[in-house]
């Protein structure tokens with residue numbers, strides 16, 4: 001039998017989460033952010049599954065957009081960081097992509113390029129993230145230059161990104177909204193601000209467009225869940241099986257460096273999943289997995305191809321028992337990727353995007369009549 005590790009991707013859950021984002025913001029259009037291979041879920045499969053729902057998609061670079069066009073995705077695709085060199089403008093033009101401009105050099109390049117059709121352009125404003133974008137003062141001039149070039153650019157929006165939208169009572173967040181609102185009012189400009197946490201928790205930040213990302217995959221980006229985020233459904237279930245069982249006497253160590261020592265006579269299940277699959281090696285002892293639907297703690301360092309869990313309290317567990325590393329378990333049980341991330345001192349984004357190509361993706365659900373791309377290795 002093949003190695004049992006699989007990433008099951010529930011496209012119905014993806015559609016459910018997208019509809020939640022959309023319905024929380026009925027006066028906004030919701031762009032589905034599918035950069036980084038749809039946060040590890042497979043960009044083409046996810047875009048096809050959302051094709052009848054999402055009016056546009058967001059990616060980080062032109063290579064990701066080209067792959068989507070080659071996969072048959074025809075909707076507008078926004079380059080969230082714009083182009084990295086001016087040569088990309090001809091592909092942006094021919095592929096009908098939308099661009100962002102965050103820097104003076106990009107603006108110059110855009111305004112000297114003669115496209116076949118004007119290019120939809122989002123002007124990125126630095127409202128407080130201090131990473132990309134024009135300062136509010138610079139943005140006024142940039143806006144005027146864009147407005148003066150209707151043969152080159154169209155559908156110009158102001159765009160900005162939040163630093164602290166996940167903290168539910170952040171005054172810094174309010175300041176960022178105020179900066180952009182003031183500018184937008186002065187220029188009469190439509191806006192695009194909200195990421196997942198702002199989509200879920202900050203209606204005042206909803207603009208002409210929203211940009212939900214991680215919530216589409218069922219991860220809750222808020223510091224504390226709210227009514228909306230509790231309705232998110234996990235999309236990826238990373239599942240494997242126990243491939244060997246060890247009986248250990250009290251005091252015996254497990255795995256590299258013997259980090260975990262049996263505090264009592266113990267049974268250890270060896271699971272086919274390791275950091276060579278993208279499971280985080282920083283996972284602490286005690287990180288939960290679901291064994292036949294019941295929580296069991298990680299015991300010992302994660303190795304490249306395997307990990308070890310303490311199944312002493314699960315006498316039924318044995319070789320072949322199902323193991324869920326995160327996602328949906330049997331009988332409606334769940335192990336949220338956000339919870340696993342906390343045990344790894346990281347965030348769900350790194351766990352999801354970190355699942356490596358060695359792990360076959362297996363797709364379920366999706367709109368009737370669409371076909372998901374063939375799963376590699378299967």
Ligand SMILES: *Cc1c(COP(=O)(O)O)cnc(C)c1O
Nearest residue numbers: 033080161195196211212213214
């Ligand atoms: C990735 C990204 C998003 C989506 O953020 P989430 O926190 O995943 O919702 C939105 N906007 C920009 C500019 C991004 O780069």
